[in-house]
Amino acid sequence: MSIPTVLVLPFPFQGHVNPMTTLSQKLVEHGCKVVFVNTDFNHKRVLSSMVEQQDHSLDESLMKLVSISDGLGPDDDRSNIGKLCDAMISTMPSTLEKLIEDIHLKGDNRISFIVADLNMGWALNVGCKLGIKGALFWPASAAVFGMLYNVPRLIDDGIINSDGSILTSNKTIRLSPNMPEMETTNFFWLNMADTINSTHFLNYLVHHCTPALNLTEWWLCNTAYELEPLMLTLAPKLLPIGPLLRSYDNTNPTLRSLGQFWEEDLSCMSWLDQQPHRSVTYVAFGSHTYFDQNQFNELALGLDLTNKPFLWVVRQDNKMAYPNEFQGHKGKIVGWAPQQMVLSHPAIACFISHCGWNSSTECLSNGVPFLCWPYFGDQPYNRKYICDELNVGLGLNSDENGLVSRGEIKKILDQLLSDGSIRSRSLKLKEKVTSSTTDCGQSLENFNKFVKWLKE
The missing domain is CATH 3.40.50.2000 (Glycogen Phosphorylase B;)
Known part of the structure; x- marks a missing residue:
């Protein structure tokens, strides 16, 4: 079996970078190489927060941290999600393509596969253009994936408007008869900072990200059957490989803190001991x-x-x-x-x-x-x-x-x-x-199946 080099691309928020860092470490442990792509802005934050210990540096032959611009200026507000999505979609596809071509030109390991956060689903179009297959990773719950996946149906059924606003007078809906009721006010795009951001974010996801689900058979999700059995029955293509928890038993503090935007204060552990x-x-x-x-x-x-x-x-x-x-x-x-x-x-x-x-x-x-x-x-x-x-x-x-x-x-x-x-x-x-990610657990079996396919 060859050693695959996997390019990993998270959405540029801490809650997305974290599980994809853990996923990358698990890929490395299973014999893959990883090129982890942050935005320039987040790359600087990750590097500055990494525990500075020379004996514990990152082995770049197995996992390389690189970055590309998100299209915003250094002083722009990245918590404005609508503005961030607009900037990313207008600049990042071409810069990602250039990054991959540069890696190939240098004769380093050629990128053999892309794992993109579903919120960066457009990256699979870049992969297609370059003849590289991909997988999509959903870092949130299967139920929230269900909300996003069913947006076209919710529009057709008159539950929401095309801008994501609520049309129905019903306070709750069910995505399927055997699912728990969902409050319509809990649709995730409605709970952004403001309505302009909500509409912007939903449009970005529906037009630039979810169409990429048709480009791959691999829909990976950071959940477990034991946590969301009903939702996972409803979405059989969604493969639970979680929960993705980083391994704290390793003695390498650089690996342990990798992907954090702020340096961890370890003094709280000795305080807890008391x-x-x-x-x-x-x-x-x-x-x-x-x-x-x-x-x-x-x-x-x-x-x-x-x-x-x-x-x-x-x-x-x-x-x-x-x-x-x-x-x-x-x-x-x-x-x-x-x-x-x-x-x-x-x-x-x-x-x-x-x-x-x-x-x-x-x-x-x-x-x-x-x-x-x-x-x-x-x-x-x-x-x-x-x-x-x-x-x-x-x-x-x-x-x-x-x-x-x-x-x-x-x-x-x-x-x-x-x-x-x-x-x-x-x-x-x-x-x-916890049994789902140990021997014979469903999440671990799913992850192993994915790695085996990658290597073949």
Whole structure:
């Protein structure tokens, strides 16, 4: 069998780069070479956050990090998803083509295959032009894939308009008779920062990305049968290979932190070692959540009010000031944490989370109960699934001004921590989910099947 060189292209957000980095490491472990393509902007962030240890550098003969421009200027706002998608589609297909041609000209390993994030599905058209086959990778849940895949049908059935806005008066729909009900307000494109972004993003996906599903038989997804059996029955072509969790037992800190946009603060691990078993509330909202000052104050004072130890990730780009009354003496605050290591620590009691899919699968894989506080995109749907279908978490409610109060945080956290049945269900689900990626597990079998095909 030859050694394939796989070009991997993620959508340029932390929640997409993370699982595709893990996927790349697994491809390398299974005897492939990987060329990992970030945008120039994210490439710089990844390199600057990598743990600087010369004995532990990245073996570039197996995994090479390269970059191309996303089409935006250095000071442009990349959280404006509509603007980012417009810039990418007008510049990246030609720069990706040039990158591949340059690699081939240098006589390095020729690219034999492309694995593109479905949100970068246009890359398979570039591959076709150059005679390179590809696979698509969906980093979110199978249910959210189902929402996107069924957009044409939702339009035909009069449920949504062509711009993605809701037409039906029904509050809920079912994608198929045996699927759980879905709230129409939880369609992920409706939960962007604004309606212009929503329409822009949906158009980008429907016109430039999902048509690429017709160019490949390989639709890979970061989920497991044990997590979404009904949805995966409905979409038999979607192959679950998850949850994709990075291996923390390797002694190479460069590999462990690869793909992060911020450097992980490992001091939180020794702090956790000093805390009692199942006593700590872990609080982290991913790479995109921003609170205003009022909400930030309520969260800080709510954590004080619980009178329990907490580990709170407050990103380095946070501009909020801590309220004067905030004591914080029972907690530890870090800029970015090694999340899987944290969630697997015996001191963790629960996770206050934005319910991004990576955070959700990491939490489910460690049997930790959730306190759900979604922000945008697919997160409101994930919250409903975690609380109402899997029954392993509770949701926080906001008041009439949209504020989650300190009293609400304390009340629901106390309720969660005193509910033994949620903890027990979380631990049972952990066993099922982790079995999917071990010997004889369906996700591992699917991944092995894909690698075997790649090598042939």
